[in-house]
Amino acid sequence: DIVLTQTPLSLSVTPGQPASISCKSNQSLLHSDGNTYLYWYLQKPGQSPQLLIYEVSNRFSGVPDRFSGSGSGTDFTLKISRVEAEDVGVYYCMQSIQIPRSFGQGTKLEIK
Amino acid sequence: EVQLVESGGVVVQPGGSLRLSCAASGFKFDDYTIHWVRQAPGQGLEWVSLIAWDGVTTYYADSLKGRFAISRDNSKNSLYLQMNSLRTEDTALYFCARDKFPYGSASPDYWGQGTLVTVSS
Numbered sequence: 001d002i003v004l005t006q007t008p009l010s011l012s013v014t015p016g017q018p019a020s021i022s023c024k025s026n027q028s029l030l031h032s033d034g035n036t037y038l039y040w041y042l043q044k045p046g047q048s049p050q051l052l053i054y055e056v057s058n059r060f061s062g063v064p065d066r067f068s069g070s071g072s073g074t075d076f077t078l079k080i081s082r083v084e085a086e087d088v089g090v091y092y093c094m095q096s097i098q099i100p101r102s103f104g105q106g107t108k109l110e111i112k
Numbered sequence: 113e114v115q116l117v118e119s120g121g122v123v124v125q126p127g128g129s130l131r132l133s134c135a136a137s138g139f140k141f142d143d144y145t146i147h148w149v150r151q152a153p154g155q156g157l158e159w160v161s162l163i164a165w166d167g168v169t170t171y172y173a174d175s176l177k178g179r180f181a182i183s184r185d186n187s188k189n190s191l192y193l194q195m196n197s198l199r200t201e202d203t204a205l206y207f208c209a210r211d212k213f214p215y216g217s218a219s220p221d222y223w224g225q226g227t228l229v230t231v232s233s
Binding site: 001035039041044048049050051052060092094095096097099100101102103104105106 | 147149156157158162170171172173174207209212217218219220221222223224225226
């Protein structure tokens with residue numbers, strides 16, 4: 001099974017400052033079709049998860065451009081260029097190259 | 113507008129059975145793979161199962177095989193999760209979620225609000 005390891009598990013950020021979350025996989029997420037199946041979600045307090053980034057670096061509809069994804073193979077990063085108060089919650093990466101699908105442990109973002 | 117509405121979550125005794133439902137609207141249901149994902153209280157997300165658009169291909173988390181069964185009725189735009197031999201560790205909020213791409217099998221884009229299953233004596 002694929003294990004995704006997120007770091008840090010929590011971070012506290014001043015509004016307007018950047019934030020970065022790492023997601024490392026124990027196997028490559030690059031498929032033979034050329035796509036890399038790594039997704040990022042944000043679960044705001046009391047809400048369902050919402051898709052932020054699909055296939056490493058593609059922002060989902062309506063996601064602000066302060067969110068960006070990068071990486072390849074087994075190492076991936078979600079960056080928020082300027083954190084806003086509405087960005088609080090838990091961020092998860094997810095892989096969909098292999099069954100069973102799996103999530104990282106989650107990274108809780110708080111505002112200072 | 114894509115909508116997914118789960119129902120069926122209740123308090124059930126260990127060893128009991130339960131069927132969850134997910135009603136979909138706002139998209140062509142029979143073009144999409146649908147997932148179940150659960151979240152134990154205060155914990156992270158755990159992928160449970162998926163069913164392809166045609167209802168034939170299904171996959172499960174290893175720990176659930178043989179106890180849970182996913183199905184769909186495309187004529188009713190509905191997804192189901194039959195849960196048997198329930199354990200206290202199955203206590204969680206269960207989400208249904210639509211796959212990102214039609215005729216694909218990747219990760220979800222839209223999620224429902226979840227239905228709470230509590231397994232307790």
